[in-house]
Every structure is written in structure tokens, then in C-alpha cells.
Amino acid sequence: MIAVKKGDAPATLTNTGSTEVAKLKAAFEEDPGAFRDGTKTHAFKSSVYGAKSVKSALKQAQFDKCFACESPVSAVAHGDVEHFRPKGGFQQKASDPVTKPGYYWLAYRWENLFFSCQICNQTHKKNLFPLRKAADRCLDHTGDLSKEAPLFLDPARDDPRKHIEFVDDVPRGRKNSKRGNATIDGLGLLRDQLQEARRKTFVMAQLLADLAIDESVPAEQRNRVNTRLQEMRLATQPYSAMIDDMLRAKGL
Numbered sequence: 001m002i003a004v005k006k007g008d009a010p011a012t013l014t015n016t017g018s019t020e021v022a023k024l025k026a027a028f029e030e031d032p033g034a035f036r037d038g039t040k041t042h043a044f045k046s047s048v049y050g051a052k053s054v055k056s057a058l059k060q061a062q063f064d065k066c067f068a069c070e071s072p073v074s075a076v077a078h079g080d081v082e083h084f085r086p087k088g089g090f091q092q093k094a095s096d097p098v099t100k101p102g103y104y105w106l107a108y109r110w111e112n113l114f115f116s117c118q119i120c121n122q123t124h125k126k127n128l129f130p131l132r133k134a135a136d137r138c139l140d141h142t143g144d145l146s147k148e149a150p151l152f153l154d155p156a157r158d159d160p161r162k163h164i165e166f167v168d169d170v171p172r173g174r175k176n177s178k179r180g181n182a183t184i185d186g187l188g189l190l191r192d193q194l195q196e197a198r199r200k201t202f203v204m205a206q207l208l209a210d211l212a213i214d215e216s217v218p219a220e221q222r223n224r225v226n227t228r229l230q231e232m233r234l235a236t237q238p239y240s241a242m243i244d245d246m247l248r249a250k251g252l
């Protein structure tokens with residue numbers, strides 16, 4: 001995971017999204033108990049939060065990579081517009097039942113949306129949204145979100161690199177960061193197929209790095225290799241955090 005810099009909110013969210021949020025809040029206020037016990041649920045419009053303009057703005061900001069695992073998405077999948085704070089219900093722990101109604105008032109809010117691969121979003125994160133103190137959770141739109149201390153890193157607010165480091169191709173909490181570890185566990189960043197994909201990139205980069213520091217290799221060739229390596233650590237590239245940590249460790 002790396003930091004994400006989003007531009008301005010797409011008009012779909014500020015216009016239609018705001019109107020829809022007002023409707024969701026009004027529906028809740030009419031019968032809070034029914035939304036809490038699940039007899040009533042909010043109907044969310046994927047045509048708004050998942051609008052083409054929203055998805056492409058997120059893809060552009062994230063260089064077409066999943067916000068969590070940094071895998072390139074569009075070559076093999078459509079990808080999801082995912083809600084950082086889950087819109088329909090939440091869990092403090094994966095073993096907890098889903099508590100309703102979730103963060104419905106953030107369903108169309110730009111700051112709550114990221115582009116994600118389906119596996120990070122649908123298999124791992126789902127409704128999981130742990131807080132440092134569960135009692136601080138906002139249970140409806142009248143709550144104060146600034147009182148919540150989420151355990152998952154928010155790449156638009158936090159610098160994930162301060163919390164997650166790579167030892168070779170394996171991520172772990174930097175200085176045992178609780179938020180780093182919670183993010184790695186909760187988003188499944190150690191899953192086998194992801195490890196395999198990262199490993200391929202890692203092995204290639206490591207070979208190049210060994211060449212770049214091998215003094216028996218002609219300087220011109222080493223420079224060319226190093227140029228390619230420096231490209232691989234850019235935010236635009238898959239698994240850039242892993243490559244950056246590896247290059248730092250080698251003094252490159």
C-alpha cells in the first residue's frame with residue numbers, strides 16, 4: 001500500500017451523491033430502530049459511487065493499481081470502487097456478526113472511495129473496519145468521525161509506508177506498527193497468489209539490483225540497469241513499496 005493523492009471530487013458525487021446522501025439520512029431519521037435491527041436497509045446506487053467518472057478518477061489517482069495490494073487491475077478485471085468505511089454494515093473483528101446500518105452517509109463521499117481489486121475488497125475487507133477503540137464508533141450520521149481511530153491505514157490520509165515495510169517480498173508492520181499489521185491481516189496482503197505475483201517482480205528487481213552494484217559490469221550497462229530499477233520504485237509501478245524498500249536496503 002502506498003499513499004494516494006486524489007484530485008477534486010467528481011461532479012456526480014458532489015451533485016447526485018449529495019442528494020442521495022440526504023435521502024439516506026432522512027430515511028434513517030424516520031425509523032432508526034428498523035435500520036439498526038435490519039428490518040429496513042438502505043438501497044445504495046452503484047450507478048452513483050461506481051459511476052464511470054468516479055471510477056476513472058480513482059484509477060487515474062491510483063495508476064490503475066489496487067489501493068491495498070498495489071496489483072495492476074485493469075488487464076484482467078474491472079475492479080471495484082470500494083468504500084473505506086463500509087456503507088452497509090461493519091465488523092470490528094472478522095468473527096463478529098455484521099452490525100447494521102454501517103456508514104451509509106459516506107456511501108457517495110469522495111474521501112471514502114478507493115479503486116480496489118475484487119480479492120482485496122470482496123474476499124478480505126468486506127465489512128471489516130476495526131477501530132482502536134470500538135466504543136468510539138459512529139453509529140449514525142450524527143456521530144463525530146474525528147473521534148474514530150481506524151486501524152486500517154487510509155492511503156489518502158496516512159502514509160502507509162510509515163506503517164508497512166517489506167522484508168524481501170513479505171510485508172510486515174514497520175516497527176511492529178499495530179495499524180500496519182491490522183491492514184496486512186485484514187486486507188489479506190499475505191495471501192498466496194499475491195505473494196507469488198510479488199515474488200516474480202521481486203526476483204527480477206533483485207537480479208537487476210545485483211547487476212547495478214556489480215563493479216565488474218561496465219558502468220554504462222550498470223547505469224542502464226539502474227535507470228530501469230529507479231522506474232520500478234515509482235508510484236505508477238506495481239508493488240512499488242516493496243521495490244523501494246529493497247533498493248533502499250541495497251543503497252540504490
Ligand SMILES: [Zn+2]
Pocket residue numbers: 066067068069070071116117118119120121
Ligand atoms: Zn488488491
